Amino acid sequence: MPMATLRSALFASLAAIAVLPTFSPPASAQAAPTIRVGIAIARPQIRVGSSTPAIIRNEQGQQIGQLPTQQGSYAQPSANGQVQLGSFRARQIWLEPTNDGLVWIGDRWYRGRLQLILDQGAVTAINHVGLESYLYSVVGSEVYASWPTEALKAQAVAARSFVLYRRDRNRDPRFDVGNSTTWQVYKGIASEAPTTIAAVNATAGQVLTYNNRVIEAVFHASSGGHTENVEDVWSKPLPYLRGVQDYDQNAPVFNWSQSFSVQELSAKLTGVGRILQIEPLQTTPFGRIRDLRITGDRGSRVVKGDEVRRALNLRSSLFTVSSEASSNWFDFLRPNPAPQPPSQFTIIGRGYGHGLGLSQWGAYGLASQGVDYRRILSHFYQNTNLSPLGGVIAQNSSGGDLISAQD
Known part of the structure; x- marks a missing residue:
């Protein structure tokens, strides 16, 4: 340039x-x-x-x-x-x-x-x-600034807790976190608003703790009706990441569907030739697919639900798969037409994200009903306390497996 x-x-x-209001933390x-x-x-x-x-x-x-x-x-x-x-x-x-x-x-x-x-x-x-100051942007990058104040406060506390947990277990000498959904979204001052700044200031220094230590406060957009226990999705059990009822029915991603031609699907899920069938083998207690079998004209293989989610760019691993066979008018003339291989697969799913911790649209739903941010946080992060940062035990760098905030 x-x-x-x-x-x-x-x-x-x-x-x-120059036209933005000035705020002092x-x-x-x-x-x-x-x-x-x-x-x-x-x-x-x-x-x-x-x-x-x-x-x-x-x-x-x-x-x-x-x-x-x-x-x-x-x-x-x-x-x-x-x-x-x-x-x-x-x-x-x-x-x-x-x-x-x-x-x-x-x-x-x-x-x-x-x-x-x-x-x-x-x-x-x-x-x-x-x-x-970092959180002024994160809150506005992660959720809508027009949302109820209590939902914005809940997001502020969750984001504060998450970034401190990651910083204290950081394995990258260059920086603590990035600016994408692998960590949490940070778009600079463009995503700040008076409402997000007020929510951060109102909760300044507040973090979620378990046994007086900052928790890994992961969050996601929408669980599709019920969040998950962490051990059923990724890692070892944690007492604060437990499956609970969600209140995200108003989420635009609560229900979704995607269709793929058999050619598209076979190009994205390789190793079995032309795909003939996709069947779930194991799901979590709340319906997310853990393992499924893909069968094609050259064999079959078992894959993880998250692997399919990434390969197909699906919103979540909470989905079902149906297929539609190809046909033409000659089939109707035959008394017993032979079964035809599928020509299209449709995936029908719910929610957006991993389904762990705070559901952002669930927080919106609860806040819209008058629930305050403390109760929202205690619902999605079980067995935790809201603590001042100054009284929290320092973390060490030997944490367990790190997981992304949203994916």
Whole structure:
């Protein structure tokens, strides 16, 4: 992108920022931990900028320059094994906006400051942002800002607990979490709203605990009527991730269906030739498919429900499969026509996500009935307490299997 075009894009974004209301986090939020979020990973170059004059530092914390307001620049690897930002080079580059300014990374504005590092011969951009400021965006990225306040508060506490659990068991030296559904969605200030900021501030520093330790507060969009016990979906039993009734009937993904031609299905679920039959072998107590058998004209194999979900890009593993045979008008002329192989498969399912922990549409349903966020959280996270972050026992890095927030 030409530099003039980059400057125009930054200027237009700054104009939009100018009309946003200003919010100051409460004192407890200002003292909150910092979260390292991987925004752009191993890119050949990354556009960066600042909404205010920004100090440029090297890996030793020494100031090596300044980036003027509205002057975007490209970060890229240099020939000598350093990161280059404009005319500045260092093993690491930090961009620190003055006066609580924002950083531009790729195509979005973010609170906090920016770290640029070399990564596999490319550049990775990491946003260092205060926990509560991070949540302003996460809540608005994960659910609708127009939802009832108590649903937004429940999402804020769940997201706060989840990111702290992941940070304390992090195995990646570069950053604590990414910005996608593998962790939890984080879109910068574009997804903030007065309602999401108010929900985060109202619950500042509150986390879900079991035995005085922060829990792995996973969540999903919609369970399709009932959440799951964690051991029936992924890992060992946990006393707080238990299956409970959901209240997500208003979710647009409560019911769904997808159809595939036999050619499409056979190309996505390979190894058996032309698919003739798909049959469930084992389900969870609440109906999610754990194992199923795929039979084709070249054999059969048993696969996991989640494997099929990923291969077909299904919303959940809570589904049934039906098939429709091909036919033509000659079949009606035969007294005993031979059975025809299927030409199409239809998958009918419910819900969106893994079905563990908080159901976001379930929280919406409960909040719409006047249930407060404390009761919403205690329903979806059984046997837990709502605790102040300052009184929680520090976690260690030797946790169990890590699972994604939503998938």
